[in-house]
Amino acid sequence: MKQLKETARKIKSMEIRGAGRIARDAAGELLEYSQRIANDDIDDFNKKMKFAAEMLVGTRPTAVSLPNAVRAVMRYKGATVDEAKVDIKRLADGFIAGSENAVKRIGEIGARRVRDGDTIMTHCNSSAAISIMAEAHAQGKEITVIATESRPRLQGLLTIKQLDSLGIKTSLIVDSAVRYFMKEVDLVVMGADAVTVNGSVINKIGTSQHAMAAHEARKNVIIAAETYKFSPRTLLGELVEIEERDSGEVLGREKLAGLPNVSVRNPAFDITPREYIDLICTEVGAIPPEMAYVIIKEFLGWGIEEMNSNPEFH
Numbered sequence: 406m407k408q409l410k411e412t413a414r415k416i417k418s419m420e421i422r423g424a425g426r427i428a429r430d431a432a433g434e435l436l437e438y439s440q441r442i443a444n445d446d447i448d449d450f451n452k453k454m455k456f457a458a459e460m461l462v463g464t465r466p467t468a469v470s471l472p473n474a475v476r477a478v479m480r481y482k483g484a485t486v487d488e489a490k491v492d493i494k495r496l497a498d499g500f501i502a503g504s505e506n507a508v509k510r511i512g513e514i515g516a517r518r519v520r521d522g523d524t525i526m527t528h529c530n531s532s533a534a535i536s537i538m539a540e541a542h543a544q545g546k547e548i549t550v551i552a553t554e555s556r557p558r559l560q561g562l563l564t565i566k567q568l569d570s571l572g573i574k575t576s577l578i579v580d581s582a583v584r585y586f587m588k589e590v591d592l593v594v595m596g597a598d599a600v601t602v603n604g605s606v607i608n609k610i611g612t613s614q615h616a617m618a619a620h621e622a623r624k625n626v627i628i629a630a631e632t633y634k635f636s637p638r639t640l641l642g643e644l645v646e647i648e649e650r651d652s653g654e655v656l657g658r659e660k661l662a663g664l665p666n667v668s669v670r671n672p673a674f675d676i677t678p679r680e681y682i683d684l685i686c687t688e689v690g691a692i693p694p695e696m697a698y699v700i701i702k703e704f705l706g707w708g709i710e711e712m713n714s715n716p717e718f719h
């Protein structure tokens with residue numbers, strides 16, 4: 406229980422962050438938690454697993470990869486605790502390996518869209534987006550990257566360090582300079598926390614500004630997103646919740662003291678409508694955003710009928 410709570414805390418506080426890593430670590434925690442349950446009673450075991458699943462899912466509301474990962478592990482079957490543990494291990498290991506492989510495959514598929522000499526703009530810190538840039542670079546294409554700071558948590562600094570360690574030339578810019586630099590850009594590559602059935606993309610706050618500035622300048626926007634970031638719930642018309650984080654992340658609490666009329670808003674993500682996205686690059690292929698339903702139905706296994714008949718979604 407202590408370790409479960411610690412993992413939940415780390416996801417909430419963003420020590421563990423980025424939608425893919427959140428999903429892999431949640432699956433890994435469910436596996437470890439299950440193996441630590443000493444009780445032989447299967448009903449009690451199932452209850453404990455459900456409790457753990459709910460605790461993990463409740464940590465961050467926007468990354469759809471999190472409930473998708475938890476659901477993938479919670480499909481376990483077993484008449485006894487031992488059987489259940491074996492099945493959980495199979496499912497969790499399968500999810501984690503599949504996820505790592507997906508990020509690699511996205512790199513290979515996405516790199517085909519990058520040309521030698523391209524300047525790529527990116528936002529925040531997405532392992533799937535970086536995989537595309539890393540693969541293009543590994544193929545010998547000379548690319549330059551423009552990366553935004555991504556306030557307030559400055560994930561852009563993680564991105565520039567990763568790109569630098571790969572030997573990719575990168576410029577860091579403030580978030581408000583996106584439109585200013587767009588004329589120098591050939592391609593915008595960003596990640597996703599969630600993709601809706603209609604092809605809208607939810608990603609770090611500011612993503613939609615990148616996409617709109619790119620659209621205005623007639624530059625292509627590629628979203629790198631594993632299939633488990635697509636949201637089955639949006640098939641039922643449900644909206645993806647946008648996480649609003651503590652105002653202290655923006656200004657530091659002390660700076661607000663003595664300003665009784667001021668408040669700070671801190672949404673962590675925004676929604677980019679599909680009109681501003683050219684391609685969503687998944688591990689099963691690059692698709693136009695209009696094809697998001699196909700991913701949800703064919704690759705996640707949730708069609709409209711399955712969703713409507715599953716009590717979990719109501």
Ligand code: RUB
Nearest residue numbers: 422423424425531532533596597609
């Ligand atoms: C991270 C973020 C990333 C996506 C995709 O937000 O918006 O672009 O999660 O990342 P936060 P990845 O820092 O708030 O978690 O491709 O690594 O899954």
